[in-house]
Amino acid sequence: MIQNVQPVIVVIKTMIDMFSLQFMQNAFLAGMMLSFVLAVVSFFVVLRRLSFIGVGVAHSAFGGVALGALLGISPTLTAIGFAVVVSNAIGYIGKKGHLGTDTAIGIFFPLAMAMGVIFIGMSDQYNVDLFGYLFGNILAITRQDLIITAVLGGLVLLSTVLFFKELLFVAYDREVAFVSGMPVAFLDHFFLTILALSVVISMKIIGIILVSALLVIPGAAASQITHRYDSMIAFSIIIALISTIGGLIISYYADLPSGATIVTLASFIFFAAFAVGQIRR
Amino acid sequence: MKNTAIDTKNDTEPIVDLNDVWVAYDGKWILKSIYFDCYPGEIFGIVGPNGGGKTTLLNVILGLVNPPKGSVQLFGSPPNKQSRLEVGYLPQISHADQSFPVTVLDVVLMGLYSRIGLFHRPDRNSKKIAMDLLSQINMADHAKRPFAVLSGGQQQRVNIARAMASKPKLLVLDEPSTGVDSVAQEDFYELLAKFRNEQGISVIMVSHDIGVITSHADRVACLNVQLHYHDEPDSCFSPAITREVFGEDLKVIVHDSKCATCYRSHQNHD
Numbered sequence: 359m360i361q362n363v364q365p366v367i368v369v370i371k372t373m374i375d376m377f378s379l380q381f382m383q384n385a386f387l388a389g390m391m392l393s394f395v396l397a398v399v400s401f402f403v404v405l406r407r408l409s410f411i412g413v414g415v416a417h418s419a420f421g422g423v424a425l426g427a428l429l430g431i432s433p434t435l436t437a438i439g440f441a442v443v444v445s446n447a448i449g450y451i452g453k454k455g456h457l458g459t460d461t462a463i464g465i466f467f468p469l470a471m472a473m474g475v476i477f478i479g480m481s482d483q484y485n486v487d488l489f490g491y492l493f494g495n496i497l498a499i500t501r502q503d504l505i506i507t508a509v510l511g512g513l514v515l516l517s518t519v520l521f522f523k524e525l526l527f528v529a530y531d532r533e534v535a536f537v538s539g540m541p542v543a544f545l546d547h548f549f550l551t552i553l554a555l556s557v558v559i560s561m562k563i564i565g566i567i568l569v570s571a572l573l574v575i576p577g578a579a580a581s582q583i584t585h586r587y588d589s590m591i592a593f594s595i596i597i598a599l600i601s602t603i604g605g606l607i608i609s610y611y612a613d614l615p616s617g618a619t620i621v622t623l624a625s626f627i628f629f630a631a632f633a634v635g636q637i638r639r
Numbered sequence: 640m641k642n643t644a645i646d647t648k649n650d651t652e653p654i655v656d657l658n659d660v661w662v663a664y665d666g667k668w669i670l671k672s673i674y675f676d677c678y679p680g681e682i683f684g685i686v687g688p689n690g691g692g693k694t695t696l697l698n699v700i701l702g703l704v705n706p707p708k709g710s711v712q713l714f715g716s717p718p719n720k721q722s723r724l725e726v727g728y729l730p731q732i733s734h735a736d737q738s739f740p741v742t743v744l745d746v747v748l749m750g751l752y753s754r755i756g757l758f759h760r761p762d763r764n765s766k767k768i769a770m771d772l773l774s775q776i777n778m779a780d781h782a783k784r785p786f787a788v789l790s791g792g793q794q795q796r797v798n799i800a801r802a803m804a805s806k807p808k809l810l811v812l813d814e815p816s817t818g819v820d821s822v823a824q825e826d827f828y829e830l831l832a833k834f835r836n837e838q839g840i841s842v843i844m845v846s847h848d849i850g851v852i853t854s855h856a857d858r859v860a861c862l863n864v865q866l867h868y869h870d871e872p873d874s875c876f877s878p879a880i881t882r883e884v885f886g887e888d889l890k891v892i893v894h895d896s897k898c899a900t901c902y903r904s905h906q907n908h909d
Contacts, residue, residue, distance in 0.1 A: 405739065520758050527749045530739050537701055537728040538805060539720055539753035585785035587740045 376610050385496040385616065388507050388563050389602035392556075395511040396569075397576045397598035398518055399556045401591050402549060404577035405529040411448060411550075412573030414463035416557045416566050418444035418470035420492065423561070424477035427486035434506060434558060437491075441554035444470050449550045494565030494617025496606070507559045514552045521548065526587065563602075565617040572598065572624060579628040582635030597627050652715065653678050654725075654809055654841055655700055660709030662695055669695045671865050673709070677843055679808070682835060684856030685845040691863040693845035694731075697813055700843065701728060714808070724753060727802030727840075729795075729812045737787055743797050744782040747772055750804030772800040776830060792823025796830060803834060810834070812844035816851050828855040 376382050403409060422440025426433030444466050452462035478488065490498050518525065527535040528545050536542045553573070560569040580593035605620030612619075653676035662670040669692045677683045687693050698704040699711055702718025714722040727750070747769040748761045755761055761769075773779040776796045781789065786797065795815065802810055810831070816824050832855070834840055845862070846852050853859055861867045 405736070407736075523749075523752055523755070523760065524757065526741075527752055530736070530741065530746075530749065531730070533703070533730050534728050534801075535749075535752075536703070537723050537726060538750065539724050581738075581740065585740050585787060586742060587745070590740050 372611070376607070381497050381499065382606070382610065384499040384501070384504055385563060385606055386603065387504055388499050389606055389620075390599065391504075391507050391511045392560050392563060392572075393598035393602045394595055395514050395556050396560065396572045397594040398515060398591060399553055400573050400575065400577035400598070401580070401587075401594050402518075402525055402529055402577075403553070403573050404581055405526075406549070408459060409570075409574045409578075410460055410463055411445070411553065412557070412570035414448060414467040415441055415445045415550075415554050416570045416573075417467050419554075419557050419561060420566050421470035421472075421474040421477070422558075423486070423488065423491045423566070424474035424481070427488065428477040428481040433486055433491065434503070434561075437558045437561065438510075438555065440470065441558050442551055445550040445554040446547050449546055453546075490565075491561050492566050493615060494561070494563050494568065494620075496563055496609075496616045499562050503562055510555050510559050514555050517548070518552060521545065525549065563616065564620055568617045568621045571621040572601065575621075575624040575628050576601070579624075579631035582628075582631040583638075597624070597631070601627060651679055653712075654714055655843065656710075656712040657699065658710045660699060660706045660711060662692070662699060662704060662706045664695075668864060670699070670706070673699075673866050675700075675860070675866060677809070677841055679841055680835060680839045681858065682831065682842040682856045683844070684852030684859045685843070685862050685866075686849050686852045686859065687845070687847065687862035689847055693847075693862055694813055696862060696866075697811055697843070697845060701726065701811060724805065725808045727799075727805065727807035727810045729798050729802050729810065729815060731814045731817050737794075739787065741786050742783055743773065743778060743786050743789065744769055746786050746797050747800045747804055750801035754805055769800075769804060772804055773797075776800050790823070791818035792820060792827065795819050795823070795827055799827070799830060799834075806838075808840055810840055810842045810844075812842065814846050814848075815844055816846055816848050824851060831855070 377386075403412060419437040419441040421444075422437035423433040425440065426436035429436070448459060448462040448466050451457065451465070452459040455462070487495060487498060489495075524535075524540050524545055525548075527538075527540055528542055532542055556573065557566075557569055560572065564572060576594040576598040577590070579597050580590045584590050584593055601624035602620050605623045606616055608614065608623065609616040609619040655675065655677040657673050657675040660670060660673040660675075661668065673696065675696070685693060685696065695704060699706055700713060700718065701723060702711070702713065711717055713719075714725050716722055744766070748765060751761065751765045751768060755765055770779060770782060773782055776799065778793065778797060778800070781793070781797075786794065789797065795818075799810075815827065819827060828851070831842055835842060844852065844856070858868075
């Protein structure tokens with residue numbers, strides 16, 4: 359009997375250990391907040407068929423982080439500026455140049471990366487953990503990061519709720535939405551801005567390279583199992599929560615990188631959702 | 640060149656008025672010297688081959704394309720946000736993502752969004768208006784079903800309900816027959832006529848399908864870069880014009896509600 363209980367006690371003890379660590383508390387808090395933000399944004403990314411834009415905007419944040427390192431100011435602040443400008447520029451030039459979003463991403467993605475490399479080259483300081491920004495580093499999440507995540511994440515969620523029906527209409531049929539009086543151009547840039555903010559607040563926990571996965575997978579997986587938008591958002595949030603919380607726990611126990619574990623778990627959930635969708639069809 | 644054949648029009652102002660409109664794309668004229676008007680309560684059909692400028696003409700009327708030359712009036716002013724609120728627009732059926740996760744009711748409610756206004760969610764009253772419209776098109780039982788699982792004809796009827804939700808004075812339809820079988824097409828045009836007769840709305844529709852347009856429109860024009868007018872719908876088939884608009888290799892099968900050589904279903908045929 360005592361032998362049977364032993365492993366359970368070990369698990370509970372390790373859990374208590376895990377949650378007693380300040381950096382794990384911060385990581386779980388940040389992870390939960392991000393799950394809601396990324397799930398809602400990914401819902402629209404998938405419906406607007408803008409999956410690749412997440413990759414472009416995320417990589418543009420790297421240019422911002424490097425600029426912050428060069429100037430010796432908060433890389434988060436410069437990353438916000440960089441990502442918001444690049445994200446909106448992709449939308450603007452893609453439309454005005456009649457190029458389409460994918461071509462505009464193809465121009466801005468390497469440009470922002472190139473500027474990042476130039477900034478690093480110009481900087482003689484190496485006190486910013488660039489690798490941590492690229493692939494995520496939960497040890498680096500500070501109380502200040504939590505506040506930034508809460509404020510910006512809250513702003514993204516609140517404004518999405520306010521413009522929800524308009525965003526839905528434009529995602530569904532932008533021409534009809536425009537003719538019936540929806541502010542389509544404003545909503546396009548609004549969406550690109552919240553996308554950029556979502557990327558920046560995800561940098562430290564998931565990483566610039568990997569965050570684009572969570573801008574796509576929760577929405578894509580949810581779309582496989584439901585035909586209603588309200589349940590699609592609910593599933594998207596659940597999938598994002600399981601991925602981040604589950605990914606953090608697995609990465610703690612197995613001593614694996616957090617961002618990569620979260621993204622791998624999310625991908626497995628997508629494959630499971632895809633299978634469920636195929637069976638039900 | 641402008642057609643004012645129907646007497647009642649003389650007393651009223653046109654709701655759409657295009658004067659000498661020219662549109663070019665990539666250095667090539669898509670529309671040349673277009674004169675076009677549409678009056679309240681009129682069903683106006685425009686036929687022409689693909690690439691003849693039909694969708695561009697609709698975009699000009701809606702203000703989605705600004706012509707470099709000529710004037711466009713929609714409800715007495717150049718097309719703007721305000722005058723567009725009087726228009727219900729139905730693009731080609733393939734336009735929207737057919738697997739989009741919305742119910743039939745959601746789609747009709749979208750037509751009310753501009754009236755509901757920013758920061759407000761659809762309330763009970765909006766849902767009642769949407770359900771009334773679904774009843775009118777015999778789709779009330781489908782309200783909670785995913786839009787994606789409906790047939791082409793059903794989707795088209797729901798789209799017309801969405802366009803009608805904001806109580807427009809003008810319906811603009813781009814290739815309304817695409818993806819809709821002939822029986823459903825008949826129902827669809829009956830529905831249009833019903834809305835026109837009961838609510839006095841005008842309809843402008845474009846199609847490459849001559850038979851459908853001519854049997855359901857009050858006036859018809861043929862468009863291939865230039866617009867040719869016809870007082871009576873059937874006169875659109877004058878050989879010289881059809882050759883000019885569609886080319887030499889054209890066979891015409893006329894089908895309307897009185898058509899004796901077609902069948903509503905396989906049962907009738909047997």
